[in-house]
Amino acid sequence: MGFFQRIGGAMARFMYGRNGWDQLNQALFRGYLVLWAAELVLFFLKRGMAVRVLESVLFFLMIVILFRSFSKNLSRRRTENQKWVNWYCGLKNRSAGARARHADKEHKYFTCKDCKTICRVPVGKGKIVITCPKCGAQIQART
Template sequence: MGFMQGLKKGFVRLMYGRNGVDQLGMAMVWTCLILDIVSMFLQRRVPVGGAVLYWAAMALWALAIFRMFSKNLYKRREENSRWMQLRWRLLSGRKSAKERHADKEHKYFTCKNCKTICRVPVGKGNVEITCPKCGAKIRGKT
């Protein structure tokens, strides 16, 4: 067995039972890189701002490494799950707005009470629909 294979085997043994890299960890690493690059450009113009961003990136980097080597899998998975829910909420809203705009066969109404999106076929004239979630009446023209 060569040196590199032994090193790899040792690292695999070290990481056994630890969290490793997940989606939140990757997001933290990418955020660190972006903050570092911005701090390099900001360092010349606003030295204090660049230093603050640099130390924020280093703190985030330390937190990402802590999460990767953590043995408390339950807590790390809970954190990752919350991150994925937040990410899904942010990205799915933008994606569905694009899809709604492209849909020419339906008109979309948003309930003012619960923010539920209701779909009605185009060409029905003035309609009054009932929200399936909260029961509020929504009026509009299709």
């Protein structure tokens, strides 16, 4: 067994039962890299106070990333990660839906005021009354 294989085995044994690198840690690390790049730009622009503030934020962010990676409280870390994934996926889905609705020129979209359901109707029908399929509320609109 080679040297690097022994190191890899030792790391695997150390990380057993620990949280590791999940989606929330990846997002935190990407944020860390963005802030680090901003700090470098501010450093070269000689903005001393802003650099110190960013250094403090970066230090705190790295502590959080390392704490989450090496934590043995798996249920708590998984709950945090699941909340992040649900929020992020919801944001991505809403954004993709908005882009698709914007690209659709044959239909007009209305949001029900009661249940927030998005209703789709054809363009060019004039003034119509739309009945929400979910809650039955009436929406008067011009298409």
